[in-house]
Amino acid sequence: MMSSPDIITLNNVRRTFRSGHTFSWRPRIVKAVDGISFSVRRGETFGIVGESGSGKSTTARMICGLERFDSGSIIVDGIDVGRLRRGDRLKFRKILQLVFQDPYAALNPHWKVGDLIAEGMRVHGIGDRRERRKRVLALLDQCGLPSDAANRYPFEFSGGQRQRICIARALAVEPRILVLDEPVSALDVSIQAQILILLQTLQRELGLTYVFISHNLAVVEQLCDRLIVMKSGRIVETGPTEEVIHYPSHEYTRTLVEATPIPEPSRRRRPAHV
């Protein structure tokens, strides 16, 4: 059977939050995600951009099965995320892993880095202890970390190195998809560039699909093949990254582009591979 070119498909997905005081007469209804549809192709980097509050993180969390949705459907590698049962969650995590913005908060400070990376493998029953140790060392190397990192604690590392640890941990279970929610936003610009290069290299080597959430169009421009622009829970623009950034058709995208210094001429990178 031919596998579909699309690995993630959202169809008319909505998510509403009630906010405001429990005792207020009129709780405020926030349409965080207001009927969005898009597909992500296997092996591509798909960007979700928009200003703060536009619904990017809610979308990412719904794709990951961490946030329920009110209506619509989300299919990830053939799995209906809306119908994930408790027992399916583990299997789902082997397909899709997440990397968050804050590498400080994401790592348990009491665990050694080697144990942090090996934990997912242990939970998923991958290899025995010896094999897991070997794989931890290979992952450290692949993510540009020294091998003695395995025996050290997260606090001994810089922000960029911690994000490398988070990426190694995500890759440990050999997922097909990484959802990266503002993965470089907390880092210095020079460190950002190194992490982006690492992500590009890993994608090439492992054939990964990335969903990349960012408010920074310069970063998105460097990494993403295609993107959607979100505003108030809706998609206002979609298309190949260069087209959207250099020839935006929506006023909102134009405002985002104008607010971002994007180096010229465009320094994009590698042929998209599927």
Ligand SMILES: Nc1ncnc2c1ncn2[C@@H]1O[C@H](COP(=O)(O)OP(=O)(O)OP(=O)(O)O)[C@@H](O)[C@H]1O
């Ligand atoms: N758990 C929640 N309870 C109430 N409102 C929420 C909740 N999560 C998100 N929202 C609201 O939904 C809207 C979209 O939020 P979301 O975090 O998805 O946006 P975002 O584009 O990722 O913003 P940011 O970049 O600041 O994270 C916002 O108005 C937010 O306040």
